[in-house]
Amino acid sequence: MENILEVKNLTVKLNGKTILEDINFSVKKGETLAIVGPNGGGKTTLLKTILGFIEPTKGYVRLLGLPPKQAVKTGKVGYLPQKNNVPKKFPVSVLDVVLFGLVNSKLPKKKQIEKALEYLDYVGMLEFKDYPFSDLSGGQQQRVSIARVLVAEPEIIFLDEPSTGIDMVAQESFYEFLKHLKETKGLTIVMVTHDVGVVAKFVDKIAGLNRYLHFYGHPKDFFKKEILEKLYGSEIELIVHAEECVACEHFKFKIGDKKC
């Protein structure tokens, strides 16, 4: 299978500070990759470099076989940023926001609206279609943004902490929906997350990032004490406590030297 994303010898310095150093990995079409790591580890910076917002200091990125700035022009890339930097009181409805996702669509307007409503339904926000977007709660806005990304039917999506602010039930159905898109449409998913439980049951590969790429591989090899400690330093106990049972239920393996 072809590599839809390739990151080679990537080093990124911002204001003279090295944020990412010598990162190498690639993602095949249809794979799901989770990028995990401590706060400030460079996850968002990596996504922004892959998408062409930040120029690499060294090395390069190939997205869909193209340099990032050309890749995004194909309209096949979706992005859900970590921060929803929408101006306050932005004068659009929830439906308008989802329609932004179809900005390049050649469909007639009526079909676009039908499609947008369909995706609003998927994220459980259909009843809010005529609401002002800025009046929604943070989690509701995030759900609408997810519909906005997915309605464009991209080939590869980059999600920066997509479950931020979303309640448990909605999270569950969101990940089910992603899985469905992956299985039916071969969607490639790259997401930053702190949710180790989700990581374990849902993704094909994990990238453990903290300036260096400390780990890249299958989830089952990731939950090892020495890897987690190298990645998170001393904060490991915290993470293990928070997620151990969820992860164990689904994978039936030990985390560190604790048993569930």
Place this chain on the structure above:
Amino acid sequence: MLDILQIPFIQNAIVGGLLIAVLLSVLSLFINIKNWSFINVGISHATFGGLALGVYLGISPIYLGILFAVSTGLLIGYISKKGDIHEDISIGILFSISMALGVIFLTLTPNYTSDLFSFLFGNILTITREDIYLLAGFSLFTYSFLAIFFRKILFCCYNEEVAYTAGINTDFYYYSLITIIAIATVLAVKLVGVILASAMIILPAATASQIFWHYKKIIISSIILSILVVLVGIFVSYQYDLPSGATTVFIYGILFFFALFVKKLKKGR
């Protein structure tokens, strides 16, 4: 009252005033959602420098005005995009330099009779035929541009990073919008003065968005509001021999506070 419509300069004032009012009220939506009111103040003051230099050199002031305004607008836009210096500071510096230059040029101009006052407040009653043609042409261009690209431009305003990843050339729309606003501002400054130009591009959508939240309603009500204000402004200033610019700004101001009041009432219920 109707006999004043027979007077040619009143006719020009009404047509020109309405053209400018509609153009600026459409653009005011973007000024408000991008929080660009300060950029606009920067541009209108820079225009003053350009117009004054034009008068001093004896070159058609409007073109130098456009040159100054567009380059100031693009520079402020660039600085605010870069985010290294706070944009308020860069705008403050740029427009005081340009204003200072303007005053110096005007003082240096021999036999300069027209007063500074008219640059600041303009005189809607001195609009000429040519001004009207220029305005009509530029308005037509602006409306076509916005009609074709509206959704993309709004998307860029919504979230530039996200719009970029959807394959939109965000820089193009960002700088085009600033250029259009800069040129519209120069045309407005020449006709109605710095102060009224700012009022006409900030207040319509600011007022409308107190009452409506959706952009379609904001645009439509901004246009209606501006048309009414300009008509009333011209009539009142002519009838009572008041300065037209200041009268119009005052009416805009009253309506803004009225809208605020209406919003409070609606909320209170």
